Amino acid sequence: MTNGDSSLRQHRGDTITSSRNTRLHTLITRLQILLLGILLGALPGLYVGIPSSTDIADTQQTHPELDCDHNHALQLDTASSSSSAGSQQEQESTVKTKHPDWCPTAQCTDTDLCHPCQRRFLIVIATPRSASTTLTWMLDELPGIRMAGENNNMLTFIFNANKAVFNHSSFHRGNEERTSWGHNHIPNQTFACAAQAMIQAINPPELLLTTDRIHLADKLQEQSTIVGFKTIRFERGVDGKPQTEQEWLEKVEFVKENFPCSRILVNINSNVTRQSESFKAAKWGTISENSLRNRMLKLKRIAELFGPERAYLLDSAEWTKNVEILNAAVSWLGFDRACHFRELLQFNTAGAKGFTHSKTKLDYHSPRCKRLE
Ligand SMILES: *[C@@H]1O[C@H](CO)[C@@H](O)[C@H](O)[C@H]1NC(C)=O
Ligand SMILES: *[C@@H]1O[C@H](CO)[C@@H](O)[C@H](O)[C@H]1NC(C)=O
Numbered sequence: 610m611t612n613g614d615s616s617l618r619q620h621r622g623d624t625i626t627s628s629r630n631t632r633l634h635t636l637i638t639r640l641q642i643l644l645l646g647i648l649l650g651a652l653p654g655l656y657v658g659i660p661s662s663t664d665i666a667d668t669q670q671t672h673p674e675l676d677c678d679h680n681h682a683l684q685l686d687t688a689s690s691s692s693s694a695g696s697q698q699e700q701e702s703t704v705k706t707k708h709p710d711w712c713p714t715a716q717c718t719d720t721d722l723c724h725p726c727q728r729r730f731l732i733v734i735a736t737p738r739s740a741s742t743t744l745t746w747m748l749d750e751l752p753g754i755r756m757a758g759e760n761n762n763m764l765t766f767i768f769n770a771n772k773a774v775f776n777h778s779s780f781h782r783g784n785e786e787r788t789s790w791g792h793n794h795i796p797n798q799t800f801a802c803a804a805q806a807m808i809q810a811i812n813p814p815e816l817l818l819t820t821d822r823i824h825l826a827d828k829l830q831e832q833s834t835i836v837g838f839k840t841i842r843f844e845r846g847v848d849g850k851p852q853t854e855q856e857w858l859e860k861v862e863f864v865k866e867n868f869p870c871s872r873i874l875v876n877i878n879s880n881v882t883r884q885s886e887s888f889k890a891a892k893w894g895t896i897s898e899n900s901l902r903n904r905m906l907k908l909k910r911i912a913e914l915f916g917p918e919r920a921y922l923l924d925s926a927e928w929t930k931n932v933e934i935l936n937a938a939v940s941w942l943g944f945d946r947a948c949h950f951r952e953l954l955q956f957n958t959a960g961a962k963g964f965t966h967s968k969t970k971l972d973y974h975s976p977r978c979k980r981l982e
């Protein structure tokens with residue numbers, strides 16, 4: 610046998626194995642669903658039919674949101690499996706964002722593992738007692754935006770988790786090795802989907818509960834929903850202690866890489882006298898105006914680090930007196946004038962008994978105010 614023959618055989622062998630693997634995979638998927646069907650069917654009052662292959666395709670699209678649009682990855686999978694050519698460089702090259710309005714400068718490394726720019730995010734970074742809860746729930750009123758409140762500095766936990774692995778020299782040396790720290794090559798921005806899934810898991814859409822399942826009201830709409838949250842802890846570590854400028858800088862870079870299609874609203878309260886009074890009223894103890902001023906300057910610096918393409922600075926000492934100042938931010942996000950607010954909500958205001966909510970529902974929503982698609 611010549612060398613040519615054996616390499617041909619080798620090549621054919623690969624092709625056969627891989628197509629056999631695909632068939633085997635499909636078979637296993639069907640068997641799993643069949644087994645699940647039988648198990649569920651055994652429960653009283655439930656009937657689950659044997660799925661056809663189109664049903665299987667549908668199941669793959671069932672949860673595109675929380676696992677960072679894996680359904681899209683699966684579709685690409687089948688498309689690209691026939692032509693597995695293309696160097697790693699090619700596969701990893703960054704592509705233009707799908708959302709040029711929301712994140713025009715985003716770097717997106719699209720692979721079969723992750724499409725980091727598919728989901729848009731809105732992050733409110735604020736100082737404490739700066740009307741950030743009010744701002745959060747007002748943004749939530751905008752169509753296609755789902756905000757959530759504080760999450761105990763989840764972003765920093767995710768940052769630390771990433772760093773523990775990717776900043777470890779043994780892990781680096783384990784790249785494409787079968788050693789104690791070994792693993793396959795991890796394309797840039799693959800971690801983004803895990804990071805985004807963490808944030809999405811703690812800010813899910815409202816679910817409908819029908820007789821046999823819990824599901825989304827509108828799956829398609831959910832895919833294009835902008836997910837957001839607010840944090841008054843961005844410039845702090847998970848221990849609550851202030852971090853250095855170098856540390857924020859790393860975190861800012863982390864957000865750009867792992868939440869590439871995000872906008873940042875930085876919210877401060879420039880009237881530190883009032884802010885300090887608000888601390889007292891909320892029974893958070895006394896805090897000096899100087900230390901509040903210091904925190905405000907840090908947040909202004911963080912806004913600069915994100916840059917004007919991504920970040921917008923809001924001062925609650927101004928926008929709580931004049932809603933048009935908030936509306937300028939609404940326009941900056943890309944919304945039409947029809948979405949401008951006519952009045953303010955009031956959440957988490959400090960009253961004599963600590964925290965109170967005053968106005969929690971807007972009186973007016975323009976029917977001409979549309980989601981950002
Ligand atoms: C991946 O990221 C590293 C570090 O940011 C960068 O140096 C490299 O060029 C990137 N690779 C590709 C293919 O984009
Ligand atoms: C870890 O981080 C430090 C500081 O940012 C950097 O100097 C070093 O090169 C990193 N090490 C690895 C293995 O990524």
Ligand SMILES: *[C@@H]1O[C@H](CO)[C@@H](O)[C@H](O)[C@H]1NC(C)=O
Nearest residue numbers: 879880881882883884886926
């Ligand atoms: C700041 O707040 C204080 C106390 O609430 C108020 O008396 C003062 O007028 C405010 N300053 C400005 C410039 O609005």
